[in-house]
Ligand SMILES: *[C@@H]1O[C@H](CO)[C@@H](O)[C@H](O)[C@H]1NC(C)=O
Ligand SMILES: *[C@@H]1O[C@H](CO)[C@@H](O)[C@H](O)[C@H]1NC(C)=O
Ligand SMILES: *[C@@H]1O[C@H](CO)[C@@H](O)[C@H](O)[C@H]1NC(C)=O
Ligand SMILES: *[C@@H]1O[C@H](CO)[C@@H](O)[C@H](O)[C@H]1NC(C)=O
Ligand SMILES: *[C@@H]1O[C@H](CO)[C@@H](O)[C@H](O)[C@H]1NC(C)=O
Ligand SMILES: *[C@@H]1O[C@H](CO)[C@@H](O)[C@H](O)[C@H]1NC(C)=O
Ligand SMILES: *[C@@H]1O[C@H](CO)[C@@H](O)[C@H](O)[C@H]1NC(C)=O
Ligand SMILES: *[C@@H]1O[C@H](CO)[C@@H](O)[C@H](O)[C@H]1NC(C)=O
Ligand SMILES: *[C@@H]1O[C@H](CO)[C@@H](O)[C@H](O)[C@H]1NC(C)=O
Ligand SMILES: *[C@@H]1O[C@H](CO)[C@@H](O)[C@H](O)[C@H]1NC(C)=O
């Protein structure tokens with residue numbers, strides 16, 4: 001689908017065209033508008049130097065660019081319509097010099113909108129696994145599929161949204177609501193993907209709501225502007241930029257700028273963000289690509305640090321950048337740097353001769369089948385699916401199931417959706433078989449996919465039907481982060497196979513809201529989901545009709561187990577305390593091996609090892625200001641919606657602790673089938689640690705990821721964990737630190753280790769200078785303060801097993 005920008009450069013221009021009388025902003029509105037502040041301009045985009053292991057790629061790129069005409073350089077800086085491939089975007093090529101162009105393909109959870117590919121567990125599922133090695137191998141296998149299809153760039157992973165809003169529509173694409181967790185897993189994902197293709201870390205930055213994210217693009221002739229995320233500099237560094245920093249350190253070859261505005265300046269023309277933070281402070285060596293149709297201006301975006309516009313550019317086509325360099329609006333070095341950055345990433349990571357060869361222009365027409373799958377990926381796909389399951393309730397060892405005689409299954413989420421024909425790729429994720437349970441106000445269901453999309457993108461919560469559950473098992477979320485499954489192993493399928501092995505009698509009613517429950521049932525399993533998609537924020541944190549289904553079954557069955565496929569956090573207080581509900585699993589968004597993975601966990605073939613990567617509240621209002629998106633309203637906000645991030649770094653568990661609110665299930669929480677005891681906490685500070693902001697003893701060279709010295713290890717924390725239970729299980733040990741002046745606890749270490757029954761394992765966490773520093777706005781530097789730092793080691797942010805102090809002096 002293509003939308004064209006209206007080309008409004010600044011609000012000032014708007015006002016000169018409009019008056020309050022015709023419903024447009026008035027000059028006094030504008031005065032208020034600027035009172036929100038503006039992003040400070042940072043001129044002169046840093047020219048990439050080819051730092052570190054980029055040196056060879058830059059040498060090659062400079063050599064090729066030196067042979068290119070300015071027209072050819074301009075040509076590679078924007079997307080061109082392709083007659084041969086269906087890539088999400090294709091850059092211009094330079095046929096004269098043999099540069100074939102670059103194919104960009106959605107997204108971070110598998111190759112989207114193509115056949116002969118696999119659907120991997122989504123970002124939130126990986127977040128819930130807390131497993132860095134697994135995140136790496138998932139990304140490695142996924143990246144190999146992109147490469148076999150001829151995609152040079154995989155459009156993922158996601159570290160923005162950072163999970164600020166409980167109802168954020170794209171939270172499921174990222175790894176959770178803590179920057180340390182998400183940065184660590186995103187960095188591994190970049191390393192894994194980049195064994196085969198260029199990763200694209202998105203969305204830079206503060207892209208925390210879908211509502212009003214891209215108004216000028218979506219509503220032609222609208223004077224409305226995208227939401228502005230107003231973020232102070234300290235919060236920017238300690239929270240929103242943190243994950244990007246980790247991925248730049250990991251060598252990310254590209255970053256995508258976002259639709260929203262930051263301090264009222266659009267993400268793809270925000271020079272403070274791109275020139276200042278990303279390319280300056282973090283020493284980013286790759287290229288910045290716009291989110292699709294996210295480019296709002298020509299000269300301003302080039303000078304602000306945007307390198308390539310997708311999927312096309314009404315601003316940079318027809319050699320306008322060449323003209324702009326000739327008349328002095330864009331410096332020559334900028335055009336050269338744009339082309340050089342793009343080519344350097346290509347040489348270093350993804351020199352694919354025939355871009356997009358395995359991605360047909362139309363899936364509906366006969367096409368060559370390029371099978372991107374590798375049987376070796378099966379193990380990784382299944383294990384990644386297994387480890388994102390989080391067990392949060394398990395009364396009296398209700399789980400694991402042990403050869404039940406009679407099992408009853410309920411709920412629309414146990415079966416695959418009825419459609420997987422990919423017959424309408426223009427609707428993205430929705431077309432990939434994701435039928436929804438949306439209903440019209442008169443009760444009949446919305447079967448027309450175009451109308452479903454309209455419903456779901458509606459900003460009017462009353463126009464969204466009764467729930468946001470998908471009619472079918474939720475193996476992927478919607479929008480560009482959706483992935484295409486080779487098959488869907490739904491829960492019903494997997495339970496059927498297990499029933500065969502165990503001689504279990506299986507009863508099911510997957511349609512009724514108030515089903516008959518056979519009293520002979522040893523256990524009643526209810527499968528529900530909580531769906532989410534790009535393009536809209538969630539109207540509920542718990543779909544009421546699904547809650548009703550759970551309550552109806554629990555009223556009749558004393559051993560009711562609930563499985564929730566949730567793309568985002570989901571509340572359970574409607575029924576969690578019902579004693580008939582004996583087990584509850586957050587099954588997240590597991591990809592195509594959903595059922596098989598669930599059976600692994602529910603039958604105890606593997607102990608559950610997932611932990612919540614977010615906080616589940618008792619009630620929605622406990623999220624306070626971080627529940628819902630800002631909705632444009634009132635005279636000025638109508639045109640320039642403003643979202644003040646005034647909570648600073650206090651999101652998710654940091655906010656709950658600060659506000660002294662007891663959550664239902666805290667960040668880091670998750671049960672296993674075993675028990676663990678923690679002991680022998682030891683910590684030490686490196687004797688050579690220099691305190692302060694820019695201390696003389698440390699290496700202040702800018703490398704990828706920022707100053708080298710930020711990664712110096714300044715302290716280490718050691719402890720031992722023993723498996724005191726009867727079965728082998730993995731334990732995710734977590735380290736939280738209280739940095740003086742900051743939140744009492746911030747995650748600064750985690751590791752998952754398999755521990756055999758009766759055995760113990762040693763955990764050792766290195767703390768870097770950045771890990772223990774705070775960002776000082778005045779000094780514009782990370783500072784390591786003298787003082788006492790509390791350290792907490794535990795099973796979750798609230799379940800602390802060991803407590804100590806680091807003394808920095
Ligand atoms: C956002 O911050 C600005 C500047 O401090 C202030 O004028 C405005 O009232 C705030 N908006 C909201 C909705 O809090
Ligand atoms: C946004 O404004 C705040 C407050 O003036 C400032 O601290 C921060 O650096 C600005 N960030 C950007 C990206 O402009
Ligand atoms: C620009 O890229 C397009 C699309 O790949 C290609 O057809 C065209 O020849 C290129 N133009 C130049 C001047 O190389
Ligand atoms: C601009 O935003 C306001 C407030 O959300 C909305 O009522 C109005 O319809 C929007 N205008 C256009 C042209 O979309
Ligand atoms: C480029 O040329 C095409 C064809 O003449 C025209 O439609 C389009 O508006 C031009 N774009 C720019 C930015 O000049
Ligand atoms: C320079 O060229 C660009 C691209 O054609 C144009 O948009 C801009 O107005 C020109 N600026 C000047 C000062 O002539
Ligand atoms: C869900 O899909 C089934 C077919 O699998 C259909 O019978 C049922 O009516 C659908 N439910 C809703 C609420 O759309
Ligand atoms: C319910 O409303 C929809 C949308 O207006 C309409 O298409 C459908 O026919 C209605 N169904 C019934 C049973 O009236
Ligand atoms: C689906 O809904 C759209 C928007 O209301 C309408 O234009 C289209 O004709 C509908 N398609 C079918 C097959 O009913
Ligand atoms: C639990 O299930 C039994 C049926 O076995 C039912 O009689 C009872 O009311 C249920 N309790 C609750 C709290 O739903």
Ligand SMILES: *[C@@H]1O[C@H](CO)[C@@H](O)[C@H](O)[C@H]1NC(C)=O
Nearest residue numbers: 682683684685716717718764
């Ligand atoms: C932590 O354990 C490692 C490896 O066993 C050891 O080398 C180190 O000295 C220990 N550090 C502290 C602070 O205990």
Ligand SMILES: *[C@@H]1O[C@H](CO)[C@@H](O)[C@H](O)[C@H]1NC(C)=O
Nearest residue numbers: 698699700701702703708709
């Ligand atoms: C500082 O770090 C850079 C980049 O890693 C390295 O090249 C340089 O040798 C280091 N300098 C010192 C004095 O250690």
